[in-house]
Amino acid sequence: MTDAVIQLTHISKSFSRGRSIAPWQQWWAARRNPAPAPQGLLRNVIDDVSLTVAAGERIALIGNNGAGKSTLLKLISRILVPDSGEITVRGRISSLLELGIGFHPEMTGSENIYFYGSLMGMPRSEVAHLFAEIEAFADIGEYINQPVKVYSSGMYQRLAFASAFAMRPDVLIADEGLSVGDATFQQKCLNRIEELGKQGTTILIVAHNAAAMLRIATRGIWLDNGVIRQDGPIAQVSEAYAEYMTLDAFQRATEVPAGTIQRITNPYVLISEAVRVQGLVVKNSPESAWDVQQPLIICADIMVTAPSYQGRVRVRLIGAADNIPLLENDYLTGDARVFPRGTHTITATIPPLGVKPGLYRVGVAVFDAEGYEREAGNSSLFVRVSNPMVARDAALLTEATIIVE
Numbered sequence: 001m002t003d004a005v006i007q008l009t010h011i012s013k014s015f016s017r018g019r020s021i022a023p024w025q026q027w028w029a030a031r032r033n034p035a036p037a038p039q040g041l042l043r044n045v046i047d048d049v050s051l052t053v054a055a056g057e058r059i060a061l062i063g064n065n066g067a068g069k070s071t072l073l074k075l076i077s078r079i080l081v082p083d084s085g086e087i088t089v090r091g092r093i094s095s096l097l098e099l100g101i102g103f104h105p106e107m108t109g110s111e112n113i114y115f116y117g118s119l120m121g122m123p124r125s126e127v128a129h130l131f132a133e134i135e136a137f138a139d140i141g142e143y144i145n146q147p148v149k150v151y152s153s154g155m156y157q158r159l160a161f162a163s164a165f166a167m168r169p170d171v172l173i174a175d176e177g178l179s180v181g182d183a184t185f186q187q188k189c190l191n192r193i194e195e196l197g198k199q200g201t202t203i204l205i206v207a208h209n210a211a212a213m214l215r216i217a218t219r220g221i222w223l224d225n226g227v228i229r230q231d232g233p234i235a236q237v238s239e240a241y242a243e244y245m246t247l248d249a250f251q252r253a254t255e256v257p258a259g260t261i262q263r264i265t266n267p268y269v270l271i272s273e274a275v276r277v278q279g280l281v282v283k284n285s286p287e288s289a290w291d292v293q294q295p296l297i298i299c300a301d302i303m304v305t306a307p308s309y310q311g312r313v314r315v316r317l318i319g320a321a322d323n324i325p326l327l328e329n330d331y332l333t334g335d336a337r338v339f340p341r342g343t344h345t346i347t348a349t350i351p352p353l354g355v356k357p358g359l360y361r362v363g364v365a366v367f368d369a370e371g372y373e374r375e376a377g378n379s380s381l382f383v384r385v386s387n388p389m390v391a392r393d394a395a396l397l398t399e400a401t402i403i404v405e
Contacts, residue, residue: 004090005171005202006053006076011085013046013071045071046082047226055170058203060217060234062241067223069206073097073173076204091170091202092120096160105149109140109159112148116163130166137162137192158185165192171202190216210238242321243359247382274306275339275366277379283347290360290383296350300364300379304339310369312336315348315402320359320382327353329402336369349403357385 045068053059061069074080075087077095102119103112113134117127135144138158143151148159164172172193190212197203197216207213213220213234220237222230230237282290283297290296302313316328327350348364363380 003055004052004088005055006051006090006204007086007088008049008051008076009086009088011046011049011051011072011075011082011087012044013075013080013082014042014044016042044226046075048085049226049228050085051221051228051231053202053204055202056197056200057219058197058217059205059219059221060213060238061204061206061221061223062213062237063223063229064245066225068226069223070097070175072223073175073204073206076171077173089171092167093171093173094120094164094167094169096164096172096174103148103156103160106147108147109138109144109151112159113163117167120167120169122167134159134162134166137165137188154182154185161189161192165189165196169196169201171204172196174203174205210242214238239321239358246320246323246361247359274304275309275311276303276305277301277364277366278303280362280364280379280381282381282383290385292353292355292385295352296362296383298348298350298362298364298381300346300348302339302344302346302366304341304344307341309339309366310336311339312367312369312371313346313404314363314365314367315350315404316363316365317350317353317402318361318363319355320361326355326360327402329404331367331404332371347405349405351401351403355385359384 049072061072063069071080073095074097075082076089077093077097078087078089079095079097102116104115107115110131113131114124114127117124117130138144138155138161140151140155140158143155144159148156151159174193193203193205193216203216205213205216207216217234220230220232220234220241221228222237222241230240278301280298280300283299298315312331314328314331317326318324319326329348346364350362359382361380361382365379
């Protein structure tokens with residue numbers, strides 16, 4: 001691509017799993033034993049990643065802790081050097097990976113603004129022209145003339161962001177800084193990043209706030225254990241990652257084998273000794289798929305170990321990506337049901353719905369007679385909607401209900 005500002009070709013980066021030692025100790029160890037470190041002591045943080053970023057793109061890196069997001073940004077920023085592969089970057093880069101890099105603690109805020117500008121390759125006259133803008137954005141008052149070593153972390157952040165934004169970078173890289181500081185300043189930073197993006201600045205961010213990520217980025221890259229798992233429009237990548245994390249949380253909590261879609265007991269609800277929900281299955285469709293132009297019929301066994309249990313059965317359809325309930329039965333009206341000791345099978349029918357493709361969770365819970373969840377037996381299963389021509393219709397959801405028999 002002729003307009004590419006960032007080009008990564010088969011980039012890999014490993015770190016030692018062992019104890020961190022000083023450089024002179026590493027040199028001495030290499031002198032005594034020239035053989036390379038055993039592969040078992042190395043962890044591939046970035047594993048053969050190739051990536052092209054065009055000028056003006058706004059990219060959000062998504063992934064759990066340890067996925068390699070920060071390492072990838074440090075490689076692009078030239079803070080780290082790859083073990084193999086080639087990185088090409090065109091233009092001026094402003095990195096907000098570790099706030100305050102490029103600031104000297106003994107210098108005042110004013111002096112550090114000029115110092116940071118010199119590191120960015122800007123003449124002093126150009127920095128002087130931007131000084132008032134930086135001072136106003138940072139908004140730290142008289143502290144601008146105090147050494148930065150006396151700054152609070154929030155003041156440090158303000159000055160760092162203000163300096164980076166004002167230098168008009170060709171590429172802006174931001175990591176953890178967007179997740180700290182007061183809400184007003186976070187909003188101020190997001191507005192400024194959005195402005196830079198509209199002006200053609202290439203942006204790479206690690207956004208921990210889903211709303212901010214969708215607002216700023218147009219492209220999402222999902223990193224998983226150092227490799228790119230998905231790369232595409234930000235809405236699609238964000239939803240796929242949210243679905244994965246929802247499934248993963250339930251699977252890890254209940255030791256369900258990875259890659260399966262099956263009955264999962266909710267690990268976040270106290271399971272009563274008197275009543276349990278089990279045997280949750282889809283009756284009229286493969287468990288992993290749902291044609292939403294047809295009703296979905298599920299069955300569940302309610303096992304009562306007490307002489308009798310008076311309770312209410314709730315069946316709920318929930319979007320797995322955003323965990324928002326979409327539909328449920330009217331379980332709080334009327335009298336509670338009396339379940340004698342034994343196993344009772346209930347059938348629930350979810351009507352045809354205009355929901356968008358994606359992963360959904362069907363939860364069955366038994367509440368006490370007052371409708372409290374403190375003694376709920378609860379179980380869930382996941383179904384996937386793949387109908388490409390069906391779109392979410394709010395009217396259908398508000399008018400529909402789940403019938404439980």
